[in-house]
Amino acid sequence: xxxxxxxxxxxxxxxxxxxxxxxxxxxxxxxxxxxxxxxxxxxxxxxxxxxxxxxxxxxxxxxxxxxxxxxxxxxxxxxxxxxxxxxxxxxxxxxxxxxxxxxxxxxxxxxxxxxxxxxxxxxxxxxxxxxxxxxxxxxxxxxxxxxxxxxxxxxxxxxxxxxxxxxxxxxxxxxxxxxxxxxxxxxxxxxxxxxxxxxxxxxxxxxxxxxxxxxxxxxxxxxxxxxxxxxxxxxxxxxxxxxxxxxxxxxxxxxxxxxxxxxxxxxxxxxxxxxxxxxxxxxxxxxxxxxxxxxxxxxxxxxxxxxxxxxxxxxxxxxxxxxxxxxxxxxxxxxxxxxxxxxxxxxxxxxxxxxxxxxxxxxxxxxxxxxxxxxxxxxxxxxxxxxxxxx
Numbered sequence: 001x002x003x004x005x006x007x008x009x010x011x012x013x014x015x016x017x018x019x020x021x022x023x024x025x026x027x028x029x030x031x032x033x034x035x036x037x038x039x040x041x042x043x044x045x046x047x048x049x050x051x052x053x054x055x056x057x058x059x060x061x062x063x064x065x066x067x068x069x070x071x072x073x074x075x076x077x078x079x080x081x082x083x084x085x086x087x088x089x090x091x092x093x094x095x096x097x098x099x100x101x102x103x104x105x106x107x108x109x110x111x112x113x114x115x116x117x118x119x120x121x122x123x124x125x126x127x128x129x130x131x132x133x134x135x136x137x138x139x140x141x142x143x144x145x146x147x148x149x150x151x152x153x154x155x156x157x158x159x160x161x162x163x164x165x166x167x168x169x170x171x172x173x174x175x176x177x178x179x180x181x182x183x184x185x186x187x188x189x190x191x192x193x194x195x196x197x198x199x200x201x202x203x204x205x206x207x208x209x210x211x212x213x214x215x216x217x218x219x220x221x222x223x224x225x226x227x228x229x230x231x232x233x234x235x236x237x238x239x240x241x242x243x244x245x246x247x248x249x250x251x252x253x254x255x256x257x258x259x260x261x262x263x264x265x266x267x268x269x270x271x272x273x274x275x276x277x278x279x280x281x282x283x284x285x286x287x288x289x290x291x292x293x294x295x296x297x298x299x300x301x302x303x304x305x306x307x308x309x310x311x312x313x314x315x316x317x318x319x320x321x322x323x324x325x326x327x328x329x330x331x332x333x334x335x336x337x338x339x340x341x342x343x344x345x346x347x348x349x350x351x352x353x354x355x356x357x358x359x360x361x362x363x364x365x366x367x368x369x370x371x372x373x374x375x376x377x378x379x380x381x382x383x384x385x386x387x388x389x390x391x
Contacts, residue, residue, distance in 0.1 A: 009037035010044055084294040086245035086386065090141045091233050093244035097134055097291050099227055101127045112161075113211060115204045118168040125165055128158050133287040137251045143236040146226055153219045160210040166327060167200035169320065177350045188346040195334050248292045249384060255285040256381055263311075263369050272322060275365070279315035286312060300383040307372040314361050314368045321358035325351045 011032045033041030084093055105127040111120025132154045135147050174196060178186050210216060226232055233240075239247055259281045266274060286308055293301060332347045371377070 009034055010041040012044075084244070084292065086295050087243050089241050090244045090247045091236055091240035093248075093292070093295075094134060094138050094141050095227065095233050098131060101131045101134070101291070102223070102227060105131070109211075113208055115164075115208075118165075118172065121161060121165055121168060125158065125161055128154055128161070129283065130287045130291055132158070133284050134291055136284070137255075137288060138237075140237040140239040141247065142240075143232055146232060150219075150223060150226070153223070157216070161207055164200070164203040164207045166323065167196070167203045170196050170324060170327060170331075171200055173324070174350075177353055178346075180353045181346060181349050185346040185349060188342040189350075192332070192335060192343050192347055195331055199331055244292070245295050245385065248288065248295060252285065252288050252384065253381065255281065255288060256378075259285055260373055260378070263373060266365060266369070272318075275315055275362070276319050279312065279319060282308065282312050282315060295386075296384045297386045300380040303380040304377055304384075307368075307374070307377055310368050311365075311372050314365050317361035318358050318365070321354045321361065325354040325358070328354075 011034070012029060031041050031045050084096060105124055108120045108123040108127070111117055112124045114120075132151060135142060135151045135154070138147055174189075174193065178189050181189075235241075259278070262274075262278055262281060266278065286305070289296070289301060289305060289308075328347060328351055332344055335343050335347070
């Protein structure tokens with residue numbers, strides 16, 4: 001850094017590192033003042049904090065790397081990696097499930113940062129949502145203070161990755177939506193496709209800053225340490241030592257009861273938010289069933305999951321088309337010049353198609369939900385406990 005007389009007052013070191021086993025560390029800027037220019041260096045630090053939204057760290061990069069490597073090396077080891085069995089303790093099973101989900105998240109993380117394949121971000125977000133569900137239903141099983149902290153952090157992680165995922169969906173589905181228009185109208189959308197590409201690039205850049213932030217790094221290190229800490233999983237809740245199957249069946253029963261109760265209330269007059277909330281309840285039930293699948297009777301589980309996934313697909317189509325239509329309408333504002341009038345008209349046609357798809361999804365909800373709220377499917381919930389094999 002040079003002053004007005006072009007004398008060097010400070011040196012800035014930019015550190016962007018990851019450990020040998022792939023754990024990404026936060027980007028770090030270190031300002032090193034030259035002797036006699038401490039005040040100038042301090043002023044530079046303040047300017048950087050304001051203009052680049054930096055936060056101070058008292059933890060050296062070497063220590064962060066050591067913490068991450070230590071926690072990462074232990075998080076996937078030990079007896080908790082064993083296959084889930086009905087008689088294992090609830091705490092042991094919850095820990096094993098969270099470790100598996102963490103592994104899935106870590107595997108896709110580098111791809112999320114590179115942004116080359118949208119499936120990496122999709123897989124990452126699925127793992128994040130599942131972790132949130134398992135923590136949510138870990139009451140009296142997972143240490144309450146840790147549970148509250150990590151639920152909050154994983155909600156933040158979901159929030160900061162949502163805009164990029166939405167932008168990916170716009171780009172993936174836009175050609176199919178454009179194909180519903182007459183050929184002449186499709187050509188008019190070329191300029192809007194450039195808008196979508198720029199928007200996606202902006203979203204990914206903003207997301208990457210958050211994922212490389214000190215908050216994400218420190219939360220990630222704490223999370224790995226939590227998974228690796230045997231003491232954190234010993235006597236951590238009133239139900240921690242109970243057999244896992246007993247606890248999971250109660251949580252599944254509660255989640256199903258809530259989904260059925262609220263699903264039956266949906267009518268043609270129900271507001272969109274009611275269907276969005278129902279979708280969340282469906283995800284909670286589905287993730288519980290899928291994450292603890294080895295504990296259940298396979299036939300009963302399959303009987304439940306097929307219609308449950310159909311309900312999720314319908315609710316997802318309804319919500320996603322609404323979100324996408326609103327986003328495209330907002331992005332179309334970048335084409336308000338006179339030369340882009342024809343493109344705006346074409347975008348209006350695309351948004352209209354999204355409205356049709358959303359209306360079709362809503363119209364099919366009652367019939368689709370009825371197949372889930374069927375006596376045979378609901379009876380399968382009572383058959384989830386595996387039958388004892390005859391000797």
